[in-house]
Amino acid sequence: MQQRAMAESAMHRSRPAMKILLFGNSGSGKSTLARRLAADHGLAHLDLDSIVWEPGRIAVQRSTEAIAASLAAFLAGHDRWVIEGCYGELVQAASAHCTELVFLNPGLEICLEHNRRRPWEPHKYASKEAQDAMLEALQAWVAGYYEREDQWSYQAHRRIYDAFAGHKSEHLDDTGARGRWGLHESSGR
Numbered sequence: 001m002q003q004r005a006m007a008e009s010a011m012h013r014s015r016p017a018m019k020i021l022l023f024g025n026s027g028s029g030k031s032t033l034a035r036r037l038a039a040d041h042g043l044a045h046l047d048l049d050s051i052v053w054e055p056g057r058i059a060v061q062r063s064t065e066a067i068a069a070s071l072a073a074f075l076a077g078h079d080r081w082v083i084e085g086c087y088g089e090l091v092q093a094a095s096a097h098c099t100e101l102v103f104l105n106p107g108l109e110i111c112l113e114h115n116r117r118r119p120w121e122p123h124k125y126a127s128k129e130a131q132d133a134m135l136e137a138l139q140a141w142v143a144g145y146y147e148r149e150d151q152w153s154y155q156a157h158r159r160i161y162d163a164f165a166g167h168k169s170e171h172l173d174d175t176g177a178r179g180r181w182g183l184h185e186s187s188g189r
Helices: 002-014 029-040 064-077 090-097 108-117 129-132 133-142 154-165 175-182
Strands: 018-023 045-048 057-061 080-085 100-104 168-171
Touching: 018 029, 018 090, 018 154, 029 045, 029 080, 029 100, 045 064, 064 080, 064 090, 064 154, 080 090, 090 154, 100 154, 108 133
Parallel strands: 018 080, 018 100, 045 080, 100 168
Antiparallel strands: none
C-alpha cells in the first residue's frame, strides 16, 4: 500500500505544471474548452461564475472579499488547473499564476450562435426555461463586447493579453484552441 502511494506521488510530481487561464466574451467557447482540458489532462476546473455569484442566485454578486478569498483558495489548493471566465479583474489576478494565457476571441457571430445553442447550465439556473428567459439580455450584453469599456469588454481583455509576458495565444475562431491541445469537436459547442 505504501509503495503504491509513493508511486502515485512520484507520478503526480513528474507531471508538468499545467495552469491554463481561458478568457473571452460570453459564448467564445471557454467553458466547453475548459471542461475538455480538465477531463483530458486531469486538471482542477474553476468557472469564475461559480465564485462571483451567490449559489443559486446568479444575479446576486458575492462580496469582493469573498470572491478574492475563493480565487486565492483555488490557486493555493491546486497545482494543475484550468480557470475560465470573462471577469477582467479576476483574469488579471489569476494571470500571475498561470503557465499559459488563452484569449478566445472568435468574433461576435460565433459567440451569439454559441449562446443560442448553449445547453442548460444547472449550476447557474433553476431550469432551462429560466436560462432561456435571460437569453435576450445576455445576447444584448454580448453584442456590446467590442464597444464597452468595462472589465468584461474586448478592450479590457486586449489590455490583459497584450501586457502578459508569459506563454499566451489568441484564437480568432472556435477550432484553433481545441487543436492546440489535440482536442476534437464533439456534440454541443
